[in-house]
Amino acid sequence: MKRLLLFLLISNLAFSQSVEIRLVNPMVGAPSCNYFFNDWMCNTTNDAGLNAIFSTYGVQYFKVKGGHPYYNNTTIMALSGNYPPQFVAELSAYSSVVASAKFWDPNTFSDVLFLSLANASIGTFTGTNNNIVVTNDANLNQIFQTYNVIQYGLYVASVSDTVYTLTCDCDVALLKAALQNYPNVVDEVDFFHAAFLSNQQFEQTKAIIAPNPFSDNFSIETEQPISNYSIIDITGKTIAATSSKSELDNQSSRLSAGIYILNLLFDNGQTANYKLVKK
Template sequence: MKKLLLLLLIANFAFAQPGIEIRLVNANIGTANYSWNGFNYISMNSSNDAGLNAIFSTYNVTEGYENNEVHPYPPYFAKIKIIRGTYPAQMIADLQAYSTVVASAKITNNYEFSDALRMQLVDLNIGSPVGTSGNIIVTNDAGLNTIFLDFNVFYYVQSYPSSSVNSTLRYYTAVCDCDKNLLNTALLNYSSVVERTEIVNGGVMLSNPQFEKTKALISPNPFSDNFNIETEQTITNYTIVDITGKTIISTSSKSELDNQTSQLSNGMYILTLDFENGQKANYKLVKK
């Protein structure tokens, strides 16, 4: 049974909504419970672990406890969860104290990973990884090495290695043992090597035999005006819906899509691509 990266649209979701990111010790202990209402998967605000549920009950978790599984660092895959809403600092302390189940607990926004960034290099040949030193990534640029050492960057790979486009090949994904917002500031200040940075979002993996794996690369994302779509498949239609499920754009023309996306308000959207072979794929888009 194949897996689909299904980005859940929930009616009360607000852009830039705060939450707590939890990384589990074991992906199978503390995972989120969902129910199917005939249209969508709905968070049941609970996990499969009684101790974690007791903490949720203490702090009245009602806005959603959700899987946020697709972390770029493979050992973290399926271990990241999100508690949506605002809670006191003591809740984070209680979660961290439950160390047999919770490896870490941090404040985050929406489905943004607290420890990951995507960055685009100015030059493909400057800033590429060459090895590690004490588990910290070493590149061929001394300035970038200093930043990586300061922020404990332990994972750094090309985001789209199969691309044949220079601008896309210059994207790298970095994961740190740090606050990614501080790392982001340091990278943006190093503008001679780093052209831009992007947040990295997750999603929910649900079993569904009707869907194939992702067929396209979308970049940049978040985007300002337009974005590129790289795929080996022929796209027959582009549809964009907002977070309420309202269709904003539906067109068979990429140039028309570009025209209309440049006029979109800042926020989060879902792009659905229809392919010539009859299949579809969904992607979360963020316009900034």
């Protein structure tokens, strides 16, 4: 059976009852501190109400999850610790700021799966019906309808693999089980790993990357000179590293469609990471 390369290099921390929070507005409730790649250092946000809840339940640190294929403009945080059910209930009740809150693995998203098709021509996207994804396979459509699948995007298309990401408004573990029980169409299914990004680029942008998503190449506008460019794939592997923008263009044009992290090292010694999407 074909295996999906879904593992991301992450920090070796243990979690007992990690909580995932998705914000309504990425700028309200966002981290108010600076943090660095794979370092858990934040415990406060820019929203007083959310800070009060965090303080009540002793939140010590959290981190932003990057790379969500559907909610890519929304802040999603993983909170480490051992929390009671009341914590999630109180977060959920704070609906003006918190879109969703649930206990979940800090390294994956609670509503996203990778899906590899057994046959590249069966199970392909054809549209939506009442915001639910429709494919060219009736049985897969029934599963998507039952579990409210709202996003289904091609992630990798190659001779050996046709892989989609899908997002649901559901218990994603139940959806995963349902898909695994449909081997005629579904070759393999697994959880989607998050890419932990550095300082919230939505608040402290050092560079403007356009177009993004891109088809061939992209431009980078910044006030600071850049000394090195790196592109990291979803597995955490550095697949391009150069000090030349022209060489970066050459390598980025060869990338497969998917989600990447662009790491920039500036002449002043600072670094920044940006989500990069190849169409």
